[in-house]
Amino acid sequence: METAKREPSEGNSAVRELIGKGAEAYIYKEGGYVIKVRESKGYRHPELDAKLRKTRTKKEATALEKCRCAGIPCPEMKTYTESAIVMEYIEGKRLSEIFEESGSGKKREYAGKCGVLLAEMHKIGLCHGDYALTNLVEHNGVIRPIDFGLCEFSTYYEKKAADLAVMYSSMKDEEAFNTFIEEYKARYSDSEEVVRRFEKNLTRGRYKKR
Structure with a gap:
């Protein structure tokens, strides 16, 4: 696994392909798997760096496990290290690509599934922490969430309202977003307070479309 912490060489690129690079991780594709590696940051104290990478990786792995147990179609995790x-x-x-190509009816259909x-x-x-259209993939009619790098386990309504805000900024379609909210409210018993917090912050101008 340690070799995954470096960008692949030319000779190895056909086996392990670098497909993404974020603020703290490299994303590789190898066969039918994705390998997400949190990079060491030279500007951080070594002990703090190791602790942060371990904690964040563990949190993301736990999120994937809990989602799978709850029947949420996130990527299936095979293994993880520190x-x-x-x-x-x-x-x-x-x-995000599908929305650009779709009419209003199709957008509402997908928005409801997202909710x-x-x-x-x-x-x-x-x-989720970054619940945007770019982090949702459609496969065989099923919407599957990806990239749980910013996820957090929380009971705070404000944290959950932030997920609504990210989708609001991402969706750029009022009708579709209204459908998203309707389906969200129909499925989640504490949704009224979450939506109230979201709307309150929206009125204050805290959320803007991207």
Whole structure:
């Protein structure tokens, strides 16, 4: 697993392909798997760096496990270490692309599915942290959430309202977002307070469309 912490060489690129690079992790694809490796940061104290990578990796791995147990179709995790996670690679198209190509009816259909999916996550106390169309993949008619790197387990309504805010900023379609909220409220018993917090912050101008 340690070799995954470096970008693959030319000779190895056909086996392990770098497909993404975020603020704290490299994302590789190898066969039918994704390997997400949290990089060591030279500007951090070594002990703090190791602790942060271990804690964040563990939290993300726990989120994937809990989602799978709850029937939420996130990537299936195969294994993880203190700084890396190996998980299923999901074939499909990101909803951000689908929305650009779809009419209003199709957008509302997908938006409703997104609302149901978020409700199921909030039921188990999981806030995604970046619940945007770019982090949702459609595969064989099923919407599957990816990238739990910013996830957090929380009972705070404000944290859950932040997930609604990210989707509001991402969706850019009022009708579709209204459908998203309707389905979310229909599936989650504490949704009224979450939506109230979201709307309060929206009125204050805290949320803007991207």
